[in-house]
Amino acid sequence: MISGDPVQTQRRVDRAGLVIAAVLAALAAVLVWDARGLQSSAMYGMGPEAMPVVVATGLALLAIGNFIDALRGNLPARESADPVPVVLILVGLALLIAIIGFGGGFILATSALFVTTSAAFGRRAVLVDSIIAVVMSTLIYLAFDRLLTLSLPAGPLERLL
Amino acid sequence: MMDTFAALAHGMAVAVQPMNLLYALIGVFLGTAVGVLPGIGPALTVALLLPVTYKLDPGGSLIMFAGIYYGGMYGGSTTAILINTPGESASMATALEGNKMAKAGRGGPALATSAIGSFVAGTIATIGLAFLAPWLVDFAVRFGPEDYFALMCVAFVTVSATFGDSPIRGLTSLFIGLTLGLVGIDKLTGQARLALGVPELLDGVEVTTLAVGLFAVGEALYVASRRHHTEEKLEPVRGSLWMTKEDWKRSWKPWLRGTMFGFPIGALPAGGAEIPTFLSYSTEKRLTEHPEEFGKGAIEGVAGPEAANNASAAGTLVPLLTLGLPTSATAAMMLAGFQQYGLNPGPLLFAERPDLVWGLIASLFIANAMLLVLNLPLVGLWVRLLAIPQPWLYAGILVFATMGTIAAKPSVVELSMLAGFGVLGFLMRRFDFPIAPVVVGLILGPIAESQLRRALAISLGDPMTLLQSPISATLLGIALVALLAPFVLKGMGRFKANED
Numbered sequence: 001m002i003s004g005d006p007v008q009t010q011r012r013v014d015r016a017g018l019v020i021a022a023v024l025a026a027l028a029a030v031l032v033w034d035a036r037g038l039q040s041s042a043m044y045g046m047g048p049e050a051m052p053v054v055v056a057t058g059l060a061l062l063a064i065g066n067f068i069d070a071l072r073g074n075l076p077a078r079e080s081a082d083p084v085p086v087v088l089i090l091v092g093l094a095l096l097i098a099i100i101g102f103g104g105g106f107i108l109a110t111s112a113l114f115v116t117t118s119a120a121f122g123r124r125a126v127l128v129d130s131i132i133a134v135v136m137s138t139l140i141y142l143a144f145d146r147l148l149t150l151s152l153p154a155g156p157l158e159r160l161l
Numbered sequence: 162m163m164d165t166f167a168a169l170a171h172g173m174a175v176a177v178q179p180m181n182l183l184y185a186l187i188g189v190f191l192g193t194a195v196g197v198l199p200g201i202g203p204a205l206t207v208a209l210l211l212p213v214t215y216k217l218d219p220g221g222s223l224i225m226f227a228g229i230y231y232g233g234m235y236g237g238s239t240t241a242i243l244i245n246t247p248g249e250s251a252s253m254a255t256a257l258e259g260n261k262m263a264k265a266g267r268g269g270p271a272l273a274t275s276a277i278g279s280f281v282a283g284t285i286a287t288i289g290l291a292f293l294a295p296w297l298v299d300f301a302v303r304f305g306p307e308d309y310f311a312l313m314c315v316a317f318v319t320v321s322a323t324f325g326d327s328p329i330r331g332l333t334s335l336f337i338g339l340t341l342g343l344v345g346i347d348k349l350t351g352q353a354r355l356a357l358g359v360p361e362l363l364d365g366v367e368v369t370t371l372a373v374g375l376f377a378v379g380e381a382l383y384v385a386s387r388r389h390h391t392e393e394k395l396e397p398v399r400g401s402l403w404m405t406k407e408d409w410k411r412s413w414k415p416w417l418r419g420t421m422f423g424f425p426i427g428a429l430p431a432g433g434a435e436i437p438t439f440l441s442y443s444t445e446k447r448l449t450e451h452p453e454e455f456g457k458g459a460i461e462g463v464a465g466p467e468a469a470n471n472a473s474a475a476g477t478l479v480p481l482l483t484l485g486l487p488t489s490a491t492a493a494m495m496l497a498g499f500q501q502y503g504l505n506p507g508p509l510l511f512a513e514r515p516d517l518v519w520g521l522i523a524s525l526f527i528a529n530a531m532l533l534v535l536n537l538p539l540v541g542l543w544v545r546l547l548a549i550p551q552p553w554l555y556a557g558i559l560v561f562a563t564m565g566t567i568a569a570k571p572s573v574v575e576l577s578m579l580a581g582f583g584v585l586g587f588l589m590r591r592f593d594f595p596i597a598p599v600v601v602g603l604i605l606g607p608i609a610e611s612q613l614r615r616a617l618a619i620s621l622g623d624p625m626t627l628l629q630s631p632i633s634a635t636l637l638g639i640a641l642v643a644l645l646a647p648f649v650l651k652g653m654g655r656f657k658a659n660e661d
Contacts, residue, residue, distance in 0.1 A: 016592065017592075020333075020592065024333065024336075027337075031343070031355070034355050034357075035354075038347075038354065039350070039352065045614055045617030045618040045620075045621075046613070046614050046622075047350070048347040048350050048352050048354060051343060051613075052354060052355070055336060055339045055606075058336045058339070059340065062329065062333045065329040065332075066329060066330075066333060069327075069329060075592065076592075076593040078591060078592070079387060080387075081386040081387055081591060082386050082387070082388065082389055083386070085386060085388060086385060086587065089381060089382055089385055089559070090382075090584070093559075093563075093576075093583070094580070096563060096576065097577055100567065100573065109563075110560045110563065110564065110567075113556070113563060114556040114560050117555055117556035118552040118553060118556040119552075120555075121385060121551050121552035121555055121556070122551075122552060133560075136560070137560060140560070140561075140564060144568065150212060152567060152568055
């Protein structure tokens with residue numbers, strides 16, 4: 001940090017940093033709550049509940065450290081982020097999980113992820129991308145399922161092959 | 162000494178079997194092809210290609226791993242030179258001068274000095290590994306569980322706190338990893354920890370799921386979120402690929418010096434190839450006879466850091482193979498590769514499966530030589546891979562990344578975890594938390610816990626056992642110093658700033 005920089009001297013509380021500190025504190029609480037349900041059967045030495053408590057203590061201390069950093073505005077500068085592509089990719093992942101979950105098979109699932117990710121990176125040719133996606137994931141399916149005998153989930157499309 | 166030669170000769174005999182040579186070749190080829198993709202470093206290359214090795218026998222798979230590892234590193238430096246997006250921090254120094262050389266039309270010699278330098282450094286460092294490993298193994302067999310625990314404490318601290326930008330953020334990453342490591346059935350008492358009632362969580366968090374989520378999905382989300390900021394530019398390789406006599410003259414000393422920085426620092430459980438690469442960069446900048454070229458594309462600035470990077474990669478294999486101690490994200494992925502066969506690297510593995518360990522070490526030599534032969538003639542192919550349009554590139558990376566998880570465990574829970582780790586990786590990149598400590602924490606945390614519990618069970622619950630063993634006491638002392646040093650130095654820096 002260069003102390004002479006006018007932007008740096010005007011330090012503000014970093015809200016995201018406060019959220020991070022709160023999440024760490026909550027995580028520590030979950031660890032302790034979970035550890036309370038464990039029975040220590042070890043005659044001597046440490047039982048299964050010791051390590052979670054140690055980790056929770058560390059997390060609590062780090063929550064305080066992050067809290068202080070956030071209050072001082074010590075977090076590194078961030079550039080603006082565009083939420084739209086992030087959401088698009090997450091939608092793609094959700095589609096993939098849903099298709100696999102409902103037995104739609106590998107090819108359909110990965111094709112959905114391919115098309116949404118490609119759109120997130122600015123492509124607008126959905127039809128062309130869909131064809132590329134289906135061809136590519138079919139090839140991957142054949143290579144891994146048939147050649148390397150890894151079992152990938154099969155759906156209606158896979159049963160046609 | 163003679164034992165090492167005999168063991169290495171035996172390893173060579175294993176490695177040159179035609180099938181194993183083929184595995185090494187496939188590994189080198191795939192490793193380079195994946196590693197060359199922008200934003201993909203060696204750790205992710207290994208994580209993505211793990212499923213390919215599922216069906217092989219352990220020997221063949223580890224040999225393929227060796228190829229993937231070195232191939233991924235070569236690919237990474239090609240990307241750093243040609244489009245200035247180092248896939249990992251260890252290639253940052255290479256990108257500094259390498260990309261300038263490519264812009265000035267000297268991309269060919271930059272790639273050549275990086276390839277040959279990596280070969281020289283990798284070969285010397287692998288020899289170092291072969292001779293250092295048996296010696297360390299002799300030492301390590303005397304380690305008790307308390308010593309192992311102390312050693313892991315050193316690794317935890319150095320990986321997360323000592324060398325990063327912020328010890329608080331580094332330790333936060335480590336503790337997230339340790340928390341994830343707690344999930345699942347406790348091996349000693351059979352009780353479920355942090356499973357939150359989800360049966361799939363009883364098996365614990367899969368290292369590959371975490372690594373692929375953090376590195377691949379996280380990276381894709383991050384790059385997508387800031388696509389409006391930067392436009393990557395691929396520098397075409399113009400002119401001759403070959404180094405001139407002058408280039409050779411200016412390269413060979415940096416190669417050797419880089420190796421001298423890289424191997425020892427990599428072999429110490431200190432983690433990371435950043436330090437040796439930047440040490441090498443600043444040394445070359447100081448020693449060069451052409452200081453005016455630095456910042457504009459000086460070949461020494463590529464030759465040195467590239468050699469340091471490769472030598473330190475071979476160096477990290479020393480603690481990994483002899484102590485089972487991963488000190489980088491890539492080494493953690495290699496450990497995961499061993500674990501999928503129920504193999505635990507360490508002194509015992511040297512005694513029980515010498516064919517495997519020495520076959521792997523011998524394959525490192527072979528993979529290195531293959532890369533030298535493959536990389537330069539095929540550079541045109543790698544450049545074409547770099548030219549894949551970004552939307553298809555990242556879409557393809559995500560398809561491949563999820564495929565690994567789908568092949569291993571096609572469950573909704575596992576895939577949701579992958580997506581969740583992706584979001585975590587995105588947030589960590591956005592808020593500048595280092596990623597490698599999470600992976601190291603997940604994989605080392607449970608091992609450290611079981612060593613500590615074993616030590617305390619032997620000592621009938623007396624924690625003083627940690628200080629009574631001289632090895633353990635020394636290591637814990639080192640860990641404490643390494644933990645406090647950055648805070649003290651920072652405090653001193655602040656004091657100095659106030660003085661001014």
